Amino acid sequence: MSTPNSRVPPGSDDDRAARVALTWLVEPGNRTVWSMVQSHGAPETVERLMRGAIPDGALQAAVLARAGDFDPRRMAEETLRRAAQLGARIVVPADDEWPRRVDSLAVLELDSPGHINLNVRPPLCLWVRGSWPLGDALERSVSVVGARAATGYGKQVTGDIAYGLAEHGWTVVSGGAFGIDAAAHRAALAAGGLTVAVLACGVDRPYPAGNAAMFERIAETGLLISEWPPSSEPLKHRFLIRNRVIAAATTGTVVVEAAARSGALQTMNRVLALGRPAMIVPGPVTSAMSVGCHELLRANPGATLVTGLPHVLETVGRMGEYYAEPARGPEHRRDALDEESALVLEAVPAKGAARPEELATRAGLALRTVLRRLSLLELAGLVERRDDGFALPRPSPDGSAGREATR
Amino acid sequence: MSTPNSRVPPGSDDDRAARVALTWLVEPGNRTVWSMVQSHGAPETVERLMRGAIPDGALQAAVLARAGDFDPRRMAEETLRRAAQLGARIVVPADDEWPRRVDSLAVLELDSPGHINLNVRPPLCLWVRGSWPLGDALERSVSVVGARAATGYGKQVTGDIAYGLAEHGWTVVSGGAFGIDAAAHRAALAAGGLTVAVLACGVDRPYPAGNAAMFERIAETGLLISEWPPSSEPLKHRFLIRNRVIAAATTGTVVVEAAARSGALQTMNRVLALGRPAMIVPGPVTSAMSVGCHELLRANPGATLVTGLPHVLETVGRMGEYYAEPARGPEHRRDALDEESALVLEAVPAKGAARPEELATRAGLALRTVLRRLSLLELAGLVERRDDGFALPRPSPDGSAGREATR
Numbered sequence A, B: 001m002s003t004p005n006s007r008v009p010p011g012s013d014d015d016r017a018a019r020v021a022l023t024w025l026v027e028p029g030n031r032t033v034w035s036m037v038q039s040h041g042a043p044e045t046v047e048r049l050m051r052g053a054i055p056d057g058a059l060q061a062a063v064l065a066r067a068g069d070f071d072p073r074r075m076a077e078e079t080l081r082r083a084a085q086l087g088a089r090i091v092v093p094a095d096d097e098w099p100r101r102v103d104s105l106a107v108l109e110l111d112s113p114g115h116i117n118l119n120v121r122p123p124l125c126l127w128v129r130g131s132w133p134l135g136d137a138l139e140r141s142v143s144v145v146g147a148r149a150a151t152g153y154g155k156q157v158t159g160d161i162a163y164g165l166a167e168h169g170w171t172v173v174s175g176g177a178f179g180i181d182a183a184a185h186r187a188a189l190a191a192g193g194l195t196v197a198v199l200a201c202g203v204d205r206p207y208p209a210g211n212a213a214m215f216e217r218i219a220e221t222g223l224l225i226s227e228w229p230p231s232s233e234p235l236k237h238r239f240l241i242r243n244r245v246i247a248a249a250t251t252g253t254v255v256v257e258a259a260a261r262s263g264a265l266q267t268m269n270r271v272l273a274l275g276r277p278a279m280i281v282p283g284p285v286t287s288a289m290s291v292g293c294h295e296l297l298r299a300n301p302g303a304t305l306v307t308g309l310p311h312v313l314e315t316v317g318r319m320g321e322y323y324a325e326p327a328r329g330p331e332h333r334r335d336a337l338d339e340e341s342a343l344v345l346e347a348v349p350a351k352g353a354a355r356p357e358e359l360a361t362r363a364g365l366a367l368r369t370v371l372r373r374l375s376l377l378e379l380a381g382l383v384e385r386r387d388d389g390f391a392l393p394r395p396s397p398d399g400s401a402g403r404e405a406t407r
Helices: A013-025 A031-040 A042-051 A057-067 A072-086 A100-107 A134-139 A152-167 A180-190 A209-221 A236-249 A263-273 A288-299 A309-319 A330-335 A339-347 A356-363 A367-379 B013-025 B031-040 B042-051 B057-067 B072-086 B100-107 B134-139 B152-167 B180-190 B209-221 B236-249 B263-273 B288-299 B309-319 B330-335 B339-347 B356-363 B367-379
Strands: A088-091 A126-129 A141-145 A171-174 A195-199 A223-226 A252-255 A278-280 A384-386 A389-391 B088-091 B126-129 B141-145 B171-174 B195-199 B223-226 B252-255 B278-280 B384-386 B389-391
Touching (some): A013 A088, A141 A263, A252 A309, A263 A278, A263 A288, A278 A309, A339 A356, A339 A367, A356 A367, B042 B072, B134 B223, B141 B263, B171 B236, B195 B209, B236 B263, B278 B309
Parallel strands (some): A141 A252, A252 A278, B171 B195, B252 B278
Antiparallel strands (some): B126 B223
């Protein structure tokens, strides 16, 4: 760690270790700690907390009680070493793969001052298991959340929506719980899509254990992420702290079933406060599992009633910051590309195919960026995947190009 | 009928007969005919139509084709005689019992100019079977409408809402159809409440015949009403014309189940255009019978999602023009009374009971007005019904009065 007078560059080993120490000392999202990190950097913040040099007495007492005889620097180093053995990495705001949307929590203001609203600021770091770059995985993503005690109806509707989102190239984000969350993850996996579980415990011990096989599949093809260091327990209050990340990291959020006063309602209040699309699936008024959904729709003119995938795509499609709606022909689709996608597309040879590694070299981009862009370009019908790499689609007899014409 | 130069007093026999003739010559709600009646009176309008002296050529041709060799004056007299034999009466705007709310159709403007929107003006007259004064019956009323092909879910929810409305002294209005309409009428009857069926055919032959026993019960305890003269057939387009009366005659309207592009949606568009409470019950997104309800909620920020009786009472309670929400004690309830109710209450003797006829004399009000007010006052716990008439509630031991204390 640094001394008080030396600022440590963000993203350095010291910065990472300090952020790990901070999430071990104080629950993530803490307003005071986050502000101190913004002003003084993470290492300096650790020093001040350990020295007892902060004005917030309650926070100071909690930190010292938590630290006890432990040295936070050594704890952090030990945690980072263990995480590496487990195949988990830490991502901090200075990293390319940091998911920028979560930083909008920096200015989130909530009406009710309740205890849990103290923990509403952006994450200091995120632990990740899985190989996709985190930011890319969340770029076009939709949260699908709801009741643990979901009904058959809720799980069916969730499955339809999540499967369709994955088919359309959207990452499905949820909390890994039983019920709606698991139905969302499983449908995305079944569609061969990308899914991200945002956990309220360590990524080495995803909760609940009953979903262990599902979590392994998510770690293999998608991502398990958490603000808490490996081996952290899923304490009850952590789910509410976690929910703000589900709300802030994605383009929009769908709630499928929710009982009165459930956690999904709190997630949706975050979504609404952030001005993101808040999509609610109604249900039978005779079902206790839809009471919360109907409450949300009655209380929030800004919430959108959705009855299935078309409404969800219509809603989040409007928000697409990086990717336009499918247009009429390949020329229109090309025009709508972001710069990186355009570079990748230009690198694809006019005849024959090229492997992603070659394309990365030609385009001057990182391999992971190229992989992500290729996946989107393929969905848009602008490239096609072959045994020997990626190629432009073969023109159809009438001169147009596109997946319709070539498959 | 009158000559062109003599204005006939509204409500006179000539006025009544002319209105009957007009609804026989032209479908109700016609903009041109209604405006002519406003300007020149009903008898003069009949004369002009029969003389071929109106500028609207299409309307003129339709009238003459319809009239054929018949004399509209004789048709009207015959119809009025037949109606009297059937126990049906005609109510016109000049009558005390005319339901004033329907006159708000005079200024209704709709976005879509479709054919059926030509028939959107107030009724010229209403045929009534049943003994309640029409205006009183509709004073505190809620329409409950929806799909004919209702599901068990829809009928259950309808029954709960309609039964509760009747228990709370609200008249339940619907269209007499199978499905949601019938469930609403039957629940109101089961609760011993008042229910009104607004028909698209003659009140002597309520449609559908499968609901005949229900219609007989409604005629005995509530009202069957229609704009069309006795023996008129339930032609398809008449249901759409009829719907504007359901929308305009009541405090608010609840749609429980509706398929895409159903008649209930058209009713609700009228309700919204009139600025009345438009209450929609959601359902499973997997049910075709809820598609229309969800469409309405998505398309109309002014529509209110309701999940049951409490939401409906909360919504229409706010609109109560004649009657306040139950307040905390009898004094508060008295303060909230309209003038007629206050007169009736003042006429009730401090000791003993009085019969409605005596109360009518003392209050200087019509007997039917007194009967209606007594019913409301009894619901509010401000009077109680005894074998020898109506009396003030006996004070309870703690000095308060009210139905809780006296029953």
